[in-house]
Amino acid sequence: MTEATSTLAERLQAVRLRMSAALARAGRAPDAARLICVSKLHPPEAIREAYAAGERHFGENYAQELRDKSEALADLVGLRWHAIGPLQTNKAKYVARSAHFFHALDRLEVAQELSRRRTGEPLECCLEVNIAQESSKRGVGVGEVEALLSQVRSLPQLRVVGLMCLPPFAESPEASRPYFRQLAALARELGLSELSMGTTTDFEVALEEGATLVRVGTAIFGERG
Numbered sequence: 039m040t041e042a043t044s045t046l047a048e049r050l051q052a053v054r055l056r057m058s059a060a061l062a063r064a065g066r067a068p069d070a071a072r073l074i075c076v077s078k079l080h081p082p083e084a085i086r087e088a089y090a091a092g093e094r095h096f097g098e099n100y101a102q103e104l105r106d107k108s109e110a111l112a113d114l115v116g117l118r119w120h121a122i123g124p125l126q127t128n129k130a131k132y133v134a135r136s137a138h139f140f141h142a143l144d145r146l147e148v149a150q151e152l153s154r155r156r157t158g159e160p161l162e163c164c165l166e167v168n169i170a171q172e173s174s175k176r177g178v179g180v181g182e183v184e185a186l187l188s189q190v191r192s193l194p195q196l197r198v199v200g201l202m203c204l205p206p207f208a209e210s211p212e213a214s215r216p217y218f219r220q221l222a223a224l225a226r227e228l229g230l231s232e233l234s235m236g237t238t239t240d241f242e243v244a245l246e247e248g249a250t251l252v253r254v255g256t257a258i259f260g261e262r263g
């Protein structure tokens with residue numbers, strides 16, 4: 039089904055079916071993973087449409103866009119915002135105020151600022167791991183995850199619940215599998231239960247390897263402008 043001939047609700051349903059099938063293949067429960075609809079660079083109306091189709095978890099990359107959309111959509115009861123992009127210290131306040139979950143924690147300074155700015159419930163976080171050890175990539179190095187985890191654990195307003203990764207871009211989803219598998223092993227070692235991994239290109243492989251949160255944008259909302 040191509041974008042031009044399908045509605046958002048149809049594309050959403052197709053993603054849900056592919057998720058169910060991947061979970062079933064892996065012998066996992068149908069509710070073992072949650073879909074995060076990545077709405078970055080799409081208008082608030084597209085989020086309303088996905089919300090009307092039953093979705094509640096939305097992912098945004100840019101802190102100010104997250105702030106603006108959370109204000110524009112404040113009337114949508116039960117909507118949960120996931121900040122999934124890299125974050126600078128000076129923008130941490132927007133994520134601390136608007137997000138329910140932060141997927142891309144990779145520096146202590148950002149963690150400290152988030153904890154300082156967060157009121158109410160602690161912010162749930164995943165540490166983003168540079169799992170392929172790419173020099174150009176953000177994310178904490180595999181060898182430094184444990185140290186960062188113990189530092190972040192002393193911060194009162196953050197709660198690290200899992201790990202996240204974004205493997206190197208590849209044509210084949212199978213290319214991501216070894217990285218997903220490594221991230222799952224690392225999370226197990228550290229006693230962390232959430233695994234944020236898999237996007238439009240490789241979410242089924244991620245689910246087969248234990249993802250609990252998949253971040254899917256294009257397959258739902260279409261290409262970003």
Ligand SMILES: *Cc1c(COP(=O)(O)O)cnc(C)c1O
Binds near residue numbers: 204255
């Ligand atoms: C944009 C983005 C996604 C979604 O990517 P799609 O290919 O549109 O599914 C997921 N995770 C992160 C960190 C992103 O920046």
